[in-house]
Amino acid sequence: MTRGGDEATEPDFFVSYTGGDRAWAEWIAWVLEDADYRVVIQAWDFRAGAHFVEEVQQATARATRTVAVLSAAYLESAFTAPEWQEAWRADPSGQARKLLVFRIEQCPRPGLLAQVVMVDLFGIRKDVARRAVLAAAAGRRGKPATEPDFPGGPAGTEVAVGAPVFPPDLPAMWNVPARLANFVGRESLLTQIHDRLAATGSVAVTVLEGMGGVGKTALAVEYIHRYADAFDRVGWVPAEQPELVGGYLAGLASMVGLSQDAEPAAVVAAWARRPRSLLVFDNADDPETVKTIKGLRPSPGAGRLLVTSRRRGFTALGATVTVPLLPRAEAMCILTDRFPALDPTVADQICDLLGDLPLAVEQAAGYLDQTGTPPEEYAELLAKHLGDMLAEGEVADRPGVTVAVLWELSVRRLRDECPAAVELLELWALCAPETIPLDLFGDPAGFDDGPLKNAAASRAVWAHTVGALVGYSLARRDQDTVDVHRLVQATTRHRLPSDRQKVHTATLLRLFRASLPGDVARNPQVWPRWRALLPHVRTVLDRGGDSAGDDSAWLCDRAAVYLRQEGQFALAIPLSQRALAEWTLVLGPNHPDTLTSCNNLADAYRAAGRL
Structure with a gap:
């Protein structure tokens, strides 16, 4: 919050907006501060690590007035209503003009907001919109000093270098998805993508690769909107089905001066020749799609090509950026940003159970929102019924897509x-x-x-x-x-199917037994192999349930002996008990292996101090 570059104690305005309208909010804030007003805006002023609700409370309490950046998304948000309602409560008659409403798209004016005189910023030139913002802030008439331009005339004058781009001045976009409201983190990846695409020389090609659900498409969409001022035109080609790629490229032809019957390769080449152009192939996963895109590799030029894919093997096409799982802190933000009261310990547990996969965490947030299930109960459901729960919950920007079908x-x-x-x-x-x-x-x-x-x-x-x-x-x-x-x-x-799972379980037990040395006691040389495989042995034994068998009994007995060498008696004893029970069932009570297993169980009890 600044005024002429100096810290100020009391802001003139708090800018209230929802995440998808950040570009508008920043532009409005810039215009106000450029006119020497003091402004608080989340994008610039909320401190890393601070509590979001506390920051909002402080901003609304200290700011003289509140600016509401009104859109359909703003009206649907659960977090923005308290912000403008606080300004209304403090000035119900509107005499102090504590609530200014700037409408940025055609949307309803419901309830109390319908009583506020609004200022529409959409569908007009940038300089006209700037004058409207400043006139509203100053409380003066909005009549311009000169005759208004003819509607539909050329764009207004440019703002100073470094200012946020006036949202309607963003590049011509074809088929580009809307910016995600809840995008979090990925700052270093966004910078890396921009550096790769900004490389000089021949056409820059960058491929975002990674597992399904890791957020490649979301990253590409965020990059386009965040760095929109770097491009004059952006084209988006859904590439899941190779037979449809040509049709999408035909739709892009007119943006580079070609007819719709132009060959796909010619369209890509034309985009590559145009400076400040970005062409995106999203979800190029099918092998035929991969072949098609490789065949369309653009010739040297000033354009840029961005590909997202689960498939590997694009290194010959250009630079590859591997999109990893979210760091735990960023995965937790997906939940805590939407549910500020959520216990961080529970958020951490949910993210751990979901392996920090962005789509899964978004789906979890959707499930919590849609069902009202207490987060602690949801975490318990994940722990006990993970496979069933992966089909539950919806992600707003990917209808019908869940981890279960991913x-x-x-x-x-x-x-x-x-x-x-x-x-x-x-x-x-x-x-x-x-x-x-x-x-x-x-x-x-x-x-x-x-x-x-x-x-x-x-x-x-x-x-x-x-x-x-x-x-x-x-x-x-x-x-x-x-x-x-x-x-x-x-x-x-x-x-x-359960019968196939039983067959696979038997195969794994057989493979474990063949791979693990049986001479475990007082033999440290073989312990590293046991250490590497023990988590898998215990997991597969648990999945096998009560089914007894020679391989299962042997693994239980040998694993228990290894655990005794490691001093983990609490884990060793149940395995020794199971080994004895299975040997007794399979071989009988007097078989040498059964008797050895009985002796091993006694050793485990003795080592644990239970004999």
């Missing part, structure tokens, strides 16, 4: 392209949400007859099988290990 298309394509990869994903889904060693699956003898056994028998086919899952961003590989997101695992498990 990866279905990728899996269907893989089922046709590489059936062994789908079978491998199902095995990984039954493991713990921890790093998985790939050598666990290296022996084809551990698999039942089928595509995966055949793949494991050939290094080349095995590499292709793992690569297919990595290529669709369903897994992330690091040398000899892979990581699968917990929600990819949960949705894959949820689709598995």
Whole structure:
């Protein structure tokens, strides 16, 4: 909050707006401060780490007047109503003009707001809008000093360098989605994208790659709106279906002086030649779409191309930016920004259970909003019924898209392209949400007859099988290990019929037994292998339930012995108990393995001080 660059104690105006109207709010605030008024606006003045509600309360209490940036979204927001209502309460007759309403689009004037004389800023020139804002602030007539320009004339004069862009002066956009109201974080990624696209030389191509639901499209949309003043034209091509790409490009042809029957490659080339142009291909996931875009690679020019995709393999096309999961603090903001009273501990728990996947956290916020479920209860539902809950809740800007269906298309394509990869994903889904060693699956003898056994028998086919899952961003590989997101695992498990899950569980138990050394006691050399696989062993044993078997009993017994070496007696004893029960059922009470297991249980009790 400044006046002539100096700190001020009491602001003249507090600018109230909703997130999607930030561009208008900043422009209005700039105009007011440029005229030497003192202004408080969330985008500039709310301190990092401060409580949002407290900042609003202070701003509304201290500001002489409130400016409401009115739009349909503003009227729907639960957070903006108290801001303008506070100004109304302090001046119900309007004599002090404590509430100024600037309408930025055609929208209703409901209830008490209908009684306030409003100023419309949309559909007029920038200089006219600036005069209207200042006239309203000063309380004078809005009549201009000179004859008004003919309506529909050229755009108004430019503002000073560094000023926010007057929203109607943003670039010509074709099919670009609206800016998201609840976008959070990603500042370094936005800067990275801009630096890549601003690179000099031949046409700059940047690819945003990452798993489904990680926020690639949202990042592209935010980038376009945030850096809109860097472009004169922006075109958006939904690229999920390759057969439709040509039609979308035909719709873009007129923006670069071509007819709609121009060849797609010619349209892309024309965009590439135009300075300050940005062409976006969103969700280029289908292999045919990838081939199409690579075939349309623009020739050198001043234009820019941005691609979003779950698929890997675009490095030959241009710079690649991997979009990661949200940092925990930013994931929590998705919840706490919408529910300021939410306990941060509960928000942290929800984000942890959802693996910080942006779409999943947005879906959680939608579910809490739509059902009124207490957040603590929702966290408990996630912990106990994760697969079922992933179909619940809606995300406003992605109707019909939930985490439950997010990866279905990728899996269907893989089922046709590489059936062994789908079978491998199902095995990984039954493991713990921890790093998985790939050598666990290296022996084809551990698999039942089928595509995966055949793949494991050939290094080349095995590499292709793992690569297919990595290529669709369903897994992330690091040398000899892979990581699968917990929600990819949960949705894959949820689709598995119970009989198929039993078969896969038996396969994993067989693979664990073949991979883990049995000589565990007082043998530190083998402990690292047990340490790497134990989370998966325990998880798969739990998924197997009460089903007893030779592999299950052996793993329970050996895992318990390993845990005793680590001093984790509370975990070791239940496994020893289960091993004894299963050996007794499978081999009988007098079998040597059963008797050894009984002795191991006694050792566990003794070590824990329970004998």
